[in-house]
Every structure is written in structure tokens, then in C-alpha cells.
Amino acid sequence: MTNLTDLGIAAIRDGFKAGDFTARDVASAFNEAVAGAKALNAFIVETPEIALAAADQADKDRASGSLKPLSGVPIGMKDLFATKDVQTTAASHILEGFVPQYESTVSGKLWNAGAGMLGKLNLDQFAMGSSNETSFFGNVISPWRRNNGDTAALAPGGSSGGTSSAIAARLVPGATGTDTGGSIRQPAAFTGISGIKPTYGRCSRWGIVAFASSLDQAGPMARDVRDCAILLENMAGFDPKDSTSLDLPVPNWEAALSTDLKGKRVGIPKEYRVDGMPAEIDALWEQGINWLKDAGAEIVNVSLPHTQYALPAYYIIAPAEASSNLARYDGVRYGLRDLPDGANLQDMYAATRAAGFGDEVKRRILIGTYVLSAGFYDAYYTQAQKVRTLIARDFDQAWETCDLLLTPTAPSAAFGLGEKSDDPLAMYLNDVFTVPTSLAGLPAMSVPGGLDALGLPLGLQIIGKALDEQTVLNAGLAIEERAGFTARADKWW
Amino acid sequence: MSSYRIQGTTGEWEVVIGLEVHAQVTSNSKLFSGAAASFGAEPNTQVSLVDAAMPGMLPVPNAECIRQAVRTGLAIDAQINRWSRFDRKNYFYADLPQGYQISQLYHPLVGEGHLEIDADEKAGILEAKRIGVERIHVEQDAGKLMHDQHPTRSYVDLNRSGVALMEIVSRPDMTSPAEAGAYLRKLRAILRYVGSCDGNMEEGSMRADVNVSVRRAGEELGTRTETKNVNSVRFVMQAIEHEANRQVDVLEAGGKIVQETRLFNPDTGTTRSMRSKEDAHDYRYFPDPDLLPLELTEAFVEECRASLPELPDAKRARYVDVLGISAYNAAVLTAEVETARWFEALLDQGAEAKQAANWVMSELFGALNRLGKSIEDSPVSPAQAAELLTLVTDGTLSGSLAKQVFEKMLETGDSAGTIVERDGLKQTSDTGAIEAVIADVLAKNPGQLEQYRSGKEALFGFFVGQTMKAMAGKANPAVVNELLKKALG
Numbered sequence: 001m002t003n004l005t006d007l008g009i010a011a012i013r014d015g016f017k018a019g020d021f022t023a024r025d026v027a028s029a030f031n032e033a034v035a036g037a038k039a040l041n042a043f044i045v046e047t048p049e050i051a052l053a054a055a056d057q058a059d060k061d062r063a064s065g066s067l068k069p070l071s072g073v074p075i076g077m078k079d080l081f082a083t084k085d086v087q088t089t090a091a092s093h094i095l096e097g098f099v100p101q102y103e104s105t106v107s108g109k110l111w112n113a114g115a116g117m118l119g120k121l122n123l124d125q126f127a128m129g130s131s132n133e134t135s136f137f138g139n140v141i142s143p144w145r146r147n148n149g150d151t152a153a154l155a156p157g158g159s160s161g162g163t164s165s166a167i168a169a170r171l172v173p174g175a176t177g178t179d180t181g182g183s184i185r186q187p188a189a190f191t192g193i194s195g196i197k198p199t200y201g202r203c204s205r206w207g208i209v210a211f212a213s214s215l216d217q218a219g220p221m222a223r224d225v226r227d228c229a230i231l232l233e234n235m236a237g238f239d240p241k242d243s244t245s246l247d248l249p250v251p252n253w254e255a256a257l258s259t260d261l262k263g264k265r266v267g268i269p270k271e272y273r274v275d276g277m278p279a280e281i282d283a284l285w286e287q288g289i290n291w292l293k294d295a296g297a298e299i300v301n302v303s304l305p306h307t308q309y310a311l312p313a314y315y316i317i318a319p320a321e322a323s324s325n326l327a328r329y330d331g332v333r334y335g336l337r338d339l340p341d342g343a344n345l346q347d348m349y350a351a352t353r354a355a356g357f358g359d360e361v362k363r364r365i366l367i368g369t370y371v372l373s374a375g376f377y378d379a380y381y382t383q384a385q386k387v388r389t390l391i392a393r394d395f396d397q398a399w400e401t402c403d404l405l406l407t408p409t410a411p412s413a414a415f416g417l418g419e420k421s422d423d424p425l426a427m428y429l430n431d432v433f434t435v436p437t438s439l440a441g442l443p444a445m446s447v448p449g450g451l452d453a454l455g456l457p458l459g460l461q462i463i464g465k466a467l468d469e470q471t472v473l474n475a476g477l478a479i480e481e482r483a484g485f486t487a488r489a490d491k492w493w
Numbered sequence: 494m495s496s497y498r499i500q501g502t503t504g505e506w507e508v509v510i511g512l513e514v515h516a517q518v519t520s521n522s523k524l525f526s527g528a529a530a531s532f533g534a535e536p537n538t539q540v541s542l543v544d545a546a547m548p549g550m551l552p553v554p555n556a557e558c559i560r561q562a563v564r565t566g567l568a569i570d571a572q573i574n575r576w577s578r579f580d581r582k583n584y585f586y587a588d589l590p591q592g593y594q595i596s597q598l599y600h601p602l603v604g605e606g607h608l609e610i611d612a613d614e615k616a617g618i619l620e621a622k623r624i625g626v627e628r629i630h631v632e633q634d635a636g637k638l639m640h641d642q643h644p645t646r647s648y649v650d651l652n653r654s655g656v657a658l659m660e661i662v663s664r665p666d667m668t669s670p671a672e673a674g675a676y677l678r679k680l681r682a683i684l685r686y687v688g689s690c691d692g693n694m695e696e697g698s699m700r701a702d703v704n705v706s707v708r709r710a711g712e713e714l715g716t717r718t719e720t721k722n723v724n725s726v727r728f729v730m731q732a733i734e735h736e737a738n739r740q741v742d743v744l745e746a747g748g749k750i751v752q753e754t755r756l757f758n759p760d761t762g763t764t765r766s767m768r769s770k771e772d773a774h775d776y777r778y779f780p781d782p783d784l785l786p787l788e789l790t791e792a793f794v795e796e797c798r799a800s801l802p803e804l805p806d807a808k809r810a811r812y813v814d815v816l817g818i819s820a821y822n823a824a825v826l827t828a829e830v831e832t833a834r835w836f837e838a839l840l841d842q843g844a845e846a847k848q849a850a851n852w853v854m855s856e857l858f859g860a861l862n863r864l865g866k867s868i869e870d871s872p873v874s875p876a877q878a879a880e881l882l883t884l885v886t887d888g889t890l891s892g893s894l895a896k897q898v899f900e901k902m903l904e905t906g907d908s909a910g911t912i913v914e915r916d917g918l919k920q921t922s923d924t925g926a927i928e929a930v931i932a933d934v935l936a937k938n939p940g941q942l943e944q945y946r947s948g949k950e951a952l953f954g955f956f957v958g959q960t961m962k963a964m965a966g967k968a969n970p971a972v973v974n975e976l977l978k979k980a981l982g
Binding site: 081082088090095098100101102104205206207208209210212213214240241242243244320321323324326327328330332333334345346349369372373374377381 | 549550553782
């Protein structure tokens, strides 16, 4: 019998349906893998009993012939999604011990589709970070190591670092992520897995702890493109509880998967050739271009002239929204309360928020508060919004000559934990290729393309037109087939 | 222009007043959540996850609240902005769960409009005046802190958190406390006609921030102060009076007015400083990224327009021009929507307008006053009143009999017809009976008869009175008059 934890979502779904194994077998295998991987610190809460209960239900449903789309499939849930009766922290101290009485729309859809929960996955605190070093519950460690004998712990990327690490280490076959400026795509690239951020509004934000509302978008991360399509179909959909959710039917992405890109024009944006990018990434990009050509696509050179302003605009807009979104963590109604002796209300706020937020979260709240302040608002926030409009227009203009864009996902392979944590700007630069798409609200995905000289995965990013997840997935699949990426981290944990 | 001036020791000062009225929108649920918005429930029983700002919760606009604000805008002839947007006003307070209030700073729902206040010479308003309304925007109310529940702690009641408010911002067009009072009363009347706010100031569903400055005639506007959350018309007038005089005293003593927020003390009728502009919050307004811009269709606005009732000014004009009711009666009958509603129900029952207006103004208001009841709680219904008035019109009852019957209606709740039959209060036009009584009266009063016949015609009334008295008030006065004239020659 195959090792069940080596199976992806489609394989589990299909094998379970065919009667090759029981859902309980699958859940037990993954539970065991999770329990044996404490060293990765990918989980904040493990929920083996919930996974088993869902599996038992799936086994019953199979017996009664009432299988659901994800029956028998256990998954991980990023700890940014509120899960009823299960602690939800956003990896923060301020929400430590917070147990919601409600279920986020996206997680609820997955459970309704028959999926089971293996646990709540670690992340950068409030999804702020690119290395998963800002979690109150400790760093997540990537299962990958350099092939030069160096055993330094590497970053799994962020903010969905628990998700990427757990999938790469085969602790879960797939899991949810959220992406505000690259938090699905960059960790996927760092760990050799796939992940898609759909069009803004595809997935409801209701019940997801907010970081930057106009950018936050949930999406799936999994071992391959098909698995991403399967999960996304069961996450997306209109939600009247989220005013920004799109009232559109959910396409049957999996069924429409195709690697035939004939007639598709792939744009190569010249502004993404940044100084100091490793030659290996450039080479992989060239390779990606050839793979897409091979799949029938036509390659065109395009320009996204305002790309260089995307990162600064993002690091104004996202903190501005965050500074306001995080105001509700004040110690009054739930979560941490630090009430020093004789403290008044202001003292309580100060003490609670000083103790409850980590440094990176505080940094962004301060930046956001600053850029929204009287006298600075126009120079920063208003200007950043104008830039955002220009970035979106760049993409609109590119769509006149192409149907999708191909870029590297990140400007480097995974770096070592601690290597950039003292230099926020260097850390922010990790998002340089992912942020413009977030600002424009477009669908984008990262798929693994190969390994660098140190044996670390590198990702390619495919960016699509709004609502055209299908073309993005198809191009991802075309690359996946041609890249034949089968490398996996050797188990050391 | 008001004649109102403050007489300082150095001369006269004009007062300039603008009001920001917060009016709670009448709706079943809150502005951005499904929780109930009713008043007076047990603390924290009308709080949704959104109102408590739980992690991941999102606002969804309540169309009914938007509709009510648009209808209000239309009622003051204001521009309706088909594109508006919600902004966050950020500040920390324990009654503000989100840490921000969702409001509209940059692009309000309703733009420029106006309403008319009437001339009121007694109050020093020499002629009718148009007061500009700069804008109406919708926003969330905050919760309520309760400081009297525990010796060292404060409690928070979130029932009100998220309830929809309209902020109605006037132009600084008022120049006396009386004008401000008239504006508030008129605005309240319009809101109640429209049904977009119950106007109940005691329950806090309408409150005003009062902006006041003073200046010498013809000079530039002075520095203003803002007195927050004043919750009755009388208090608003007091606050202005006090604040204007305080400012004059400061200026005449060589001081300067500081732009600041002040609080009104209803017990003393005075204001005191709460915080100055220097300590003012930086609210860091920015567009709420959880909400899309609010875009209204033409059809929606037209539906709102079509749903508007006849408004007080139009109604009053119709009462005068079409129904022939006196200007004074028309003003009183249309001032409150409940009065107009009651009066029109009376007309619907067939009552004649002028007669009905006079009766409501004198008899009904008199009775309600005595009983301490409002017109909605009137013990006599419009249908019952219409029956009473019909009995007067058809000659069954005289005016004085009608008064007696009305009293009995108030006491017993019986209909006028029942009372007339049971108590025999019908007026008589039986000429034979009346002539017999007249003959008797003349026979019993030979002295007066003598005087009348020798030219003291004023005694006619005496004979009428004696005849009516002898007939226990039931004789038809017109018939009595006619027959007496004949008998007296």
C-alpha cells in the first residue's frame, strides 16, 4: 500500500471514492505525520480528533452513497480563519486563547464539502511578514535544507508559512492560505508547492482576521495545480456577508483544466528584471517562457511601467488599513487584557496592545497611523491610492496585447531564518513581484519550476486577467507538466 | 433676519449659529448588521458579532437605512448623491468596538438642501427664513458606557453600537436661539412626517451639536465653539444663549475665543470646556475598505421620492388655499404629523374642514390638554368625532349640546348618537313647544319686555337665554331667535 501522506488531494479523493482506503486511514496517517513534525512548528493547534470525526463521517457517507466533493480529504487551516470552538489567534498573543463562536465562510464551505481539519497552521502574526518569523508561537521551519551540508533553518516564506511548510513536509495534502501582498505565492515558491490567490472578491473574507481589507484574499495551497483547483472550487463563492465578495457563479475549474495554451499570449514584463536577481531565477524564467511556448502560447514583451512604485504604495496602503483593522484588539471585549493596578482606559489600551502585538505588527500599525495622520494623508495615502490606480491601469494595458503574464514569484530562494529579520526593508523586498497583482486584485499563482544550485525550490508566477483563474491554472499546469518537479525535502524532523 | 442681539458693555453683537443634528434612523436593524435597533432593551441583548467587532466580521449596508436618509434628503429638497462612500473615523473608546466609526466624511449621501422656518414675531423672528442644510451623511452610533453599576468599574452596553444615524449639518444661517429652536422643531417635524426618525429627543434619538460664534454687525465670522450632544429644543436655545453671552464677555474683556468642544449642563443651563482644538483627535479618516462605494440607481431615488408623504409646508398651504382653514389653525394642525394625521382621518369620515378645524383646535385640544393626553392617545376617535360634528351640522345638536355630548363621550367612550338618544340631548326645532315656552318667558318678565319694547334691544339676548334655560339648552338656537323676534314684534 502506498504511503497515504504521499497522496495529494485529487488522489485521496479518488482513491477514497474507489475504496482503496478509508478516510480514517488517511486522517490517521496525516495525524501521525503532524504529531511527528513538532520541529517544524507548522501548527499552532493540532486537531486530530476533528480530522478523525470528519473522516468517520466521510466513511459513513461513502457507505450510504452520499459523498461530497472533499469527502475523505483532511486539510490544514491557516490560523487566520475563524474556526468555531477552535482557538483562532492570527499567531498573536493578543488573541491567544480566543475561541470563536462562529466559522469563517471559507472554512465553513470546506467543511461542508466534506473536508476535515488537521489543525490550525502557524503564520506570520496577523499575516504580516514574509518569513514566518513574526508569529507569537515561534518561527515555522521549512522542511527544506540547503544541499551543501548547511543545516541552517530556512524560512518557509510568509505569511502562510505554516501552510507551506506543512504541505512541503507532507503533513497535510493541502491547506488554506491568505494573500495580501504575496502571502500565498511567496511561501509556495520557497517550499516547492503550488498556490493561487484568486481574483479579489472570489473568496469571502467573512471570518478571516483582517490585515488589509482591500487586499486580503483567501486561496488554496497544495502540492499541485489540480489540487489547488479542487480546493479553490470549494472555497470560492458569493457571500452576502462580505460586501466586497463577487456575486458570480464559481466555475468548474478542475473540469476545465487544460495544458493547451494555443492562442494564448503570454506577456513578459520587462520591469520584473530587477537588479541583483540571482542568475538562476533569470534562467528559470527563460525556461518557463520556453515551457509555455511549448504548450502553444505566444510570447510577447510587455511593459508595466509603474511596477517600481508598487512596493512603496503597498507598504502605505496595507499598513494604513491594518492600523485601523487592528484597533478592535483593545482588551475590552475579548482576547488579552492587561490592566495594570490603578490603570485607566488609556493605560489599559496601551498595556494590552504593547503586550499583545509583536514588533512587526507594531511597526505596521505605526506606519499606518502615520500615513493616515492629518498633514500626511495626501502625501502618502492619497498618493498611494493614485499609484494603485496606475498599477491597475498598467495591467489593463498589458491585457491589450496578452492574456497572462509570467514572472518569477520571488527575487530569491528561501533565506535562512534570522537573515533578514533585522532589516525590514530587505524583508519587504521579497514581495516585489507579488505585490502589484495584489494591488490590482488580479488572480496569480506560483508553481514550482526547479531548484537552485543549493537544492532549494524556485517558483514561477502566472498572473491572469480578473476572473480568469482558469487560464492561470492552465498555464500553471502546463509548466507543472514540463517542469516535472518531483524534488522533496528529505525528512530530518 | 432676527432682531436678536447681545447687548455688551461695548455695543451690540450678532450671534451666528449652525447645528449638527444626529437623528437616529427609524429601521428594524442596524446600519451594518442584522441586530435589532429598538430602544430600551436589556443591555447587550441587541448585539451581533459585527456590532461587537469580533475578529473577521464585516459590515454590510442596510438598504432601509440608506433609503430613509435619501427620503429625508428629498424632503428638504437636497441634492442626492448617486455616488457616495463610507469612511472610517478612527479613535479609541470603550463604547466603540471597532476602534473606528463608519461614517461619511468625503462623499456624503445627501448634499445641499434647505428648510423654511416661519415668522414668529413673539420670538423675534420677523419673517419666514430659509435655513440651508449643507449635507446629510449616515454613520454608526456608538455604544453606551455605564458608570453606575460598580464602584470601580465601568460597564459597556453595545445595544446602540452600530445603530444608523443621520448627521444633518446646517449652514450657519441662524442668528438667534429662537431661530435655532424653530429650525430644530421644523426639522423634527419633517423627520417625523417622512418617518425617517421618531424625533424623540428624550430617548436620544435626536440630539444636536451646537456651533456658536459672535461678531460685530457686518464683521467676519468669529471663532466658533461646538457644544456637544444637547438633547432638547429648550436646552439648545439655552446653550446658545449662554454660550453667546459667554463669548461676548470674553471678547469684551479683551480675551480670545478658543475653538473648542464644550459640554452643556442642563441643570445650570451653562456650558463648559471639554477639549480644545489642540487636544482634538486626529481621526485619520480614510475610505472604509470593507465597503464598496454606495451607488444609487435613478429608480431607487425615484422610489424614495414617490414614497414621500405630503410635507408640513405643502400641507399647511393646502389647508389654507384649498380647505379654507385659517392660517393660524392650518399652522397648528400641520405642525405635528400626528395632529395632521388625526385631522385628516376626521375629514375622511366626512367632516367639513373649517368646522372640523375649529372643533379640533378648541374642543379636542382643550380636552386633551385637560386629560394630559397626546392626540395619538385621544379617547375619542376621528370616526366618533365625525359623528358628533354631523349631528351639529344636521341640526340635531346645538353647539352647547355638542359640548355636553363630547364631555360624555370622553367620560364613557360611547358614541355621540348613543349619548344623544340615551340622555335625550337632542335639540328641538318644534315651533309649537318653543312658542309656548317663549310665551311663558315673556309673561314672567313683564319689566324686561316693557324695556325692550321701549327700545332697549340689547335685552334680546336675555330672552334667548331665558328661553334656552327653560328648555334645558335643547332648543334649536336659530329657531328660538326667529320665534322670539316674531313674539317680541
